[in-house]
Amino acid sequence: MAFHIVLVEPEIPANTGNISRTCAATGTCLHLVRPLGFSTDDKALKRAGLDYWPSVKLEYHDSFADLKRLYPDGRFFCATTKAQKWYSDFEFRDGDFFVFGKETAGLPKEILEEHKDTCIKIPINGEVRSLNLSNSAAIILYEGLRQLQFKGLT
Secondary structure, eight states: OOOEEEEESOOOHHHHHHHHHHHHHHTOEEEEESSOSSOTTOHHHHHHHGGGGGGOEEEEESOHHHHHHHOTTOOEEEEOTTOSSBGGGSOOOTTOEEEEOBTTTBSOHHHHHHTGGGEEBOOOOTTSSOOOHHHHHHHHHHHHHHHTTTTTOO
């Protein structure tokens, strides 16, 4: 497994479903940090993930701190529009974590402060606040995969 995607308190089931499909297609582990803004039985979630759910490496965590305790050596890159560096400014390594916050508020301030040296952003113009969560996750994940020369993918 090359990378991990972490969704902290996701709110929109279709975004999580889309991200789960991307994770299944790339062998990426998906981490969902509670509370979730939907039931994992949600029809929109299942529809967006199609029939790929059995292929998703999925872990649930009661808090971001719990996740970090399980992976004490992990490198956590936090996606935020408030970052100073672009996602392409970093060299990613096998096993890195890409962390995304809830759609309406992003990541909590304390998580961003704890990871201030590894906060990343996707360049956008000033016309919009941010990109869709599932698009952002795919952009950053595929940059990491590109850097690893798409190891394990065909």
